[in-house]
Amino acid sequence: MRDVRISSMMVTMIEVKNLTRTYGSYTAVDDVSFTVRPGQVTGFLGPNGAGKSTCMRMMVGLTPPSAGTATVLGRPYQELPNPGRHVGVLLDASAQHSGRSGREVLSLAATVMGLPKERVTEMLAVVGLSEVEADRRVGGYSLGMRQRLGIAYALMGDPQVLVLDEPANGLDPAGIRWMRSLLRGYAEEGGTVFLSSHLLHEIEVIADDLLVIGRGKIVASGTKAELMSAAGVVAKSLDDANLAGLLRKEGYEVEEGPQGLVVQAEATQVGTVAAQHRIVLTELRTAGSTGLEDMFLELTADDAREGLAA
Template identity: 65%
Template sequence: MITVESLTKSYGGYTAVDHVSFTAAPGRVTGFLGPNGAGKSTTMRIMAGLTEPSSGSAHILGRRFAELPNPGREVGVLLDASAQHAGRTGREVLRINARLMGLPGSRVDEMLDAVGLTEEESLRRVRNYSLGMRQRLGIASALLGDPEVLILDEPANGLDPAGIRWMRDLLRGFADGGGTVLLSSHLLNEIEVVADDIVVIGLGRIVASGTKADLLASAETLVRADDLRGLHAALVGAGLASTPADGALLVSGDAGHIGRIAFAAGIAVTELRAADGARLEEMFLELTASTAREGNAA
């Protein structure tokens, strides 16, 4: 469980995170979304104990990161896959981390196998790794201590389509096993596939949060009829907003009410159903249109 309450971080006169509150629950993947400069990375750095908040709190399993007795055994963190010692081999990176956590050396081999790094690749120096290999090594480090919580910032960067699918299955399996996953990614279609809950941040403030199903649900009704023009006029006359959509109308209203209006107007309806939910990209762009700051750090 991750609990963030009224979290605020200011730098001089600039507020990067402004009274942010949300939770990430066990057994679920929470997608953490926002445009560049929205405050995602700052929030995640505070969670991981790398940045002190100006006020508010971020707790993992009921404690601040600094209060966890052996953090790597409770929370796995990947914020920057490139922030690894370039002169060490992948195996050395994991071996050192395992010793710090008090883990047996066999755990290193387990994690290399789990993330798909071969023996040959594990003996290369990190400076010679591709970005995708560094991501796999970073994920291995995050999973090394068999934690209950994962905090991952853009973990799919540099992965090919097969790697992205592997990442999706790994996170889904971790959550299905009772783990808590907080995932930030610019690959909105991947978030849409794997996330159970979504938190959207813009200009340092939460602009939307809830289950994916609720946030993407559409309140509109799709209706088709041979006389669309007449139906549109009848609906507008009844005070309902109606817009054309691929040979049909999207109407802000209840299907039963719309059907009665069409019947009263003598118009035969050929299709009447709830409209498909919005896609995550559409929802994201709509929610963050006024908060996007392209080119700024998050």
């Protein structure tokens, strides 16, 4: 269990209130408010350019807000004593000094945070950077290696909170699976992860809670289970056309597609209608990924610059 230096269970881990950032007439983040629960992985989703990175930069004091506030562990990030010991941050893996070796980057962080040098070796092992790789200059690293180094840097101080912007960028499938396992374990030990991505599937696999941003505004929020439930259920039967008509008569919204009927209802409601009319169901399940993806694309359609952002 990590060393709790601030009584994290007594405060909201992250609290954002009416956060706004404007650049002239352009509003990058527009009156955003949310909280992040302790011991959870919260996924922050949105198309490229939706305001995710700007919001996260304001949360950790790198960009001043035009209005509103953001606190981590009950304080503005800038007011945390030795902040790296409480909040681990990775916003841009390519920002690391290209002339230093990976080991030197972490050694400098250990010195600043007042950590023993053994912590460097420990973190290199955690993120899977070998001794040879650790002694190479960062300028020669692949993006995936830079991401691993950035995660090591964020974890150096054994923080209570992680704030990570697009940490899966540059990782191969094995690296993505490793990252999921690492962050899931971190949350299960009591840590809190705030993780951004424009890739719905990557967030869906790991997150407990979801926030969706589009054009600088929060357009959906809730637990993953709640948002998946809101996406409806998929039903297949021996008479889909008849079942669809009966469900519509009952007032349910139904879409017909190759995967079956997508119904904005609970599974028990669909099953009841089918049973009443003696229609045999061959499949009945939550819409899950497909429904969540459709909802995400619909909510962020105006902000998706390349047509498909997830």
